[in-house]
Amino acid sequence: MMRKNVLGLFLMVVTVGTAQAETVFVTLEKDNALAVVDPVAGKLIKTVEIGQRPRGIAISPDNKFLYVATSDDNTIKIIDAETLEEIGKLPSGEDPETFALNPAGDRLYVSNEDDSQVTVIDIKRKKAVKQIKVGVEPEGITVSPDNLWVASASETTNMVHWIDTKTNAIVENTLVDPRPRALSFTADSQQLWVT
């Protein structure tokens, strides 16, 4: 069983830190489950069933809600970070994989890899407000800390697409080396680093 967990591990992890304790949540893509881990003790606390093929995961700025993309259910689930109960669903579009939460915690930007688009979700209204055409196989996605830009990397088009968060439209595209995957802004939002 242990071996299965390790194999199924989808390397997507979020950490919740409080004064007392930290908890790590890991989506297990091939086990259809979420693992809850105590990182200090290095112990698996428990695993819970979460839905088909869970992949991307994020936590709200107030640490109350987990967002988990269950790719084969074509949705992003909202999970109570305390009880681990499902409390809602977001319309993510087909096969959601990675997504990014904006700093305010009210917008989710989802990569729909098979459809070459990014879906913008208004979390409060649980509504998809825009679908933006991007390059082939978008994967890595991130929001700048100053909330001005969403950067989306498409793996086969080999581009970073710059999406203006006010208009939800692409303003510029930057060619990078083959198969860009993850991207991250520096804390001052002045540089974007792409792998």
Place this chain on the structure above:
Amino acid sequence: MRPITQPLQITVKILFVIHLLSVNFVHAEAKQIINIAYFTQEQKVPPPLSNLDAFIPNKGVLGSELAIDDNNTTGQFTGQKFVLKKFIVPLDGNVADAFNKEVGNQFSYVVVNLPANSLNKVADLSAAKQKLLLDAATVDDALRNEQCRNNVLHILPNRAMRADALAQYMMKKRWNKWFLVIGATEEDRLFAEAIKRAAKRFGMKLVEEKTWEHTYDARRTAQSDVAVFTQVDDYDVLVVADEQGQFGEYLEYRTWNARPVIGTQGLVATSWHRTHEQWGAVQIQNRFKEQAGRWMEEQDYAAYLAVRAVGEAATRTKSNDVNKLKDYMLSDAFALQGYKGNPLSFRSWDGQLRQPVLLSAPRSMVAVAPIEGFLHPQTELDTLGYDQPESTCKWSK
């Protein structure tokens, strides 16, 4: 991200500071057109060897269609438009005449899906001289060596690359003693030649070599002939050369001694396989299946890469000029995403696409060559096939 079966594939290569490289594509208004032809001939339906696999008449073309869509998705950001036109010569048609008449002057890039004996008939036409042909079908070593042409790039791994991939795996498993079984066709002989070359390169021993002369009738062959046929001196692995699949499938589980079967059946070396899902391959397998309604075959993958290679070169050079694109494709700067980990590129000495070779059982991916530990001063990918000093291709020298 995808499930990672090796301890975190470090795909992190170069970190970019975007602002240093910023290229503005948003205001590209005037569309630059890149015309690509897909040229093939109808195939004779081969005799049905098994009812399991239906004959697929359109191998290749569906891959080119997926690629043109991918090119155009990129093109919408770069102001380029890629057009694919397909030409299918009838079974009894003449490929040279059809090429002269149909492909004409409009197309600088031609994806060619023709058998080995037709490729150079097209490549040597004066109408083809100023074009770039992308061979998406042949695996012949000779077409990369003494019969190479400077207007042709080869997408599929040739027989030598496949044999070397198998040899590396056998060496790793220490299956040092090989029993080579060769079919009756010319292609089987060529595959066997590649296996012998690989044995020599990697210091393996051919303890026995036999030509299959029995029937291709499953009832007789499978039960009695194989057991008798395989009573030879001790060996570690049976290597079969049967490209058409006339008898190779009968060997497994029926050899006199219990030995694995590898080569054209059993564990096979291929550029693409439905069991392949690493490095984003799941994504393209799904996209292809959705569009085509069937699994992606090797020729589909080759045609996909051919059209994508033109797209990648056009995007990077911002040009549709055939000489510019060809120079770029043969340069060190060219890097094509091929869903196999390492980026793919062309060998400057023979126009062969450098790539990992998959070693696959019917329902499980066994290994990907180059196998870890086989080293090369430039790139490990060049441990497969004809390296620069070994090449007898003259056009680049």
